[in-house]
Amino acid sequence: TQGKVITCKAAVAYEANKPLVIEDVEVAPPQAGEVRVQILYTALCHTDAYTWSGKDPEGLFPCILGHEAAGIVESVGEGVTEVKAGDHVIPCYQAECKECKFCKSGKTNLCGKIRGATGVGVMMNDRKSRFSVRGTPIYHFMGTSTFSQYTVVHDVSVAKIDPQAPLEKVCLLGCGVPTGLGAVWNTAKVEAGSNVAIFGLGTVGLAVAEGAKAAGASRIIGIDIDTRKFERAKNFGVTEFVNPKDHEQPIQQVLVDMTDGGVDYSFECIGNVSIMRAALECCHKGWGTSVIVGVAASGQEIATRPFQLVTGRVWKGTAFGGFKSRTQVPQLVDKYMNKEIKIDEYITHNLTLEEINKAFDLLHGGDCLRCVLKV
Numbered sequence: 001t002q003g004k005v006i007t008c009k010a011a012v013a014y015e016a017n018k019p020l021v022i023e024d025v026e027v028a029p030p031q032a033g034e035v036r037v038q039i040l041y042t043a044l045c046h047t048d049a050y051t052w053s054g055k056d057p058e059g060l061f062p063c064i065l066g067h068e069a070a071g072i073v074e075s076v077g078e079g080v081t082e083v084k085a086g087d088h089v090i091p092c093y094q095a096e097c098k099e100c101k102f103c104k105s106g107k108t109n110l111c112g113k114i115r116g117a118t119g120v121g122v123m124m125n126d127r128k129s130r131f132s133v134r135g136t137p138i139y140h141f142m143g144t145s146t147f148s149q150y151t152v153v154h155d156v157s158v159a160k161i162d163p164q165a166p167l168e169k170v171c172l173l174g175c176g177v178p179t180g181l182g183a184v185w186n187t188a189k190v191e192a193g194s195n196v197a198i199f200g201l202g203t204v205g206l207a208v209a210e211g212a213k214a215a216g217a218s219r220i221i222g223i224d225i226d227t228r229k230f231e232r233a234k235n236f237g238v239t240e241f242v243n244p245k246d247h248e249q250p251i252q253q254v255l256v257d258m259t260d261g262g263v264d265y266s267f268e269c270i271g272n273v274s275i276m277r278a279a280l281e282c283c284h285k286g287w288g289t290s291v292i293v294g295v296a297a298s299g300q301e302i303a304t305r306p307f308q309l310v311t312g313r314v315w316k317g318t319a320f321g322g323f324k325s326r327t328q329v330p331q332l333v334d335k336y337m338n339k340e341i342k343i344d345e346y347i348t349h350n351l352t353l354e355e356i357n358k359a360f361d362l363l364h365g366g367d368c369l370r371c372v373l374k375v
């Protein structure tokens, strides 16, 4: 297949909110600096649902969504040295070129090399797509497009992993689990003994809980409006639960009262700007830090009284938990293999690519953390 167009199945999003269509898609060979990957397993993340909803300013249609996956390199383009056919890989929507201003700064995991192309659904070389259906180009998504049996990614966007690792599990290390763990370990740098509040107990929020427990946090308070989330969250380290619907007072006040003035760290894992405000305002005066993890829709803005920051609270955000993708995803795979981090517990459903619309329904149903699709 090397050097040839591959025709395979992919789920195409033709329009916002319209069911995805399983199509025979033509996938062009990788050009210089590109890698064609056979995707074996992909999970769905709420960010896929967000873009599909039409509220993502970077969402272009028709496109192939998907960014939490694992697979095997099929072939590589000219000049690609770090991976070869047969390598087991995880596509990384947050690239790591190790050469750009961002990568060399030592201050961020964001990479600038190809971000200009991935935000508009094309490959860097020729600003074109490698996907087409009956001659019509289909946009890439987040530089990954994993809802396809084959995809083409930039070489700076693939992490080579231990070939022994089960791809049907470690696909989750493409997004949600690292995001939550890294928000705690890299972005907030939670210390032992801290009090932590987590808004939203989906996969990302539960991974925050797992990370906070590992960091030695004393109290880990989980906040969700869906009480079905509470029982499961105990296994991830959440020690107390608050349902905002049980309280008349604003949720930030409830938390301040529970914690003698506020929490040391809070995490917003929903994507709701009024909860982002509450998450900042439930932090302790003088030092409390709030991390925004959730992705809010186009046009939404955050607000608070500047006095909140003047009096020492800190407002931060995180992308992929601050992990440097190509360097650290393989390390997270090793941690899973050594049973130092969970993955299996986040997988509540397993379906096939053909059943992807059902998988999106499950994701919206509330009972589902991650649904892994066999591609």
Ligand code: NAD
Pocket: 045, 046, 047, 050, 175, 176, 179, 199, 200, 201, 202, 203, 204, 205, 223, 224, 225, 226, 229, 244, 269, 270, 271, 272, 275, 292, 293, 294, 295, 296, 318, 319, 320, 321, 368, 369
């Ligand atoms: P999810 O939908 O599984 O989890 C969200 C949780 O929030 C659910 O349990 C829901 O019941 C709860 N919730 C909704 N409204 C609430 C409210 N008003 N008060 C309290 N709880 C409420 O989603 P997920 O896959 O865990 O992702 C969470 C967010 O993180 C999404 O916005 C996603 O786009 C974003 N995300 C960001 C990054 C990043 O790099 N920054 C990475 C992955 C996901």
Ligand code: AHE
Pocket: 045, 046, 047, 048, 056, 057, 058, 059, 094, 110, 115, 175, 295, 296, 297, 298, 318, 319, 320
């Ligand atoms: N296109 C969206 C932005 C979405 C966003 O913030 N994405 C996160 C990852 S979410 C993964 O589930 C991210 O990493 N952002 C940094 C980046 O470089 O995109 C919008 O609203 O414009």
Ligand code: ZN
Pocket: 045, 046, 047, 048, 067, 068, 175, 176
């Ligand atoms: Zn995601």
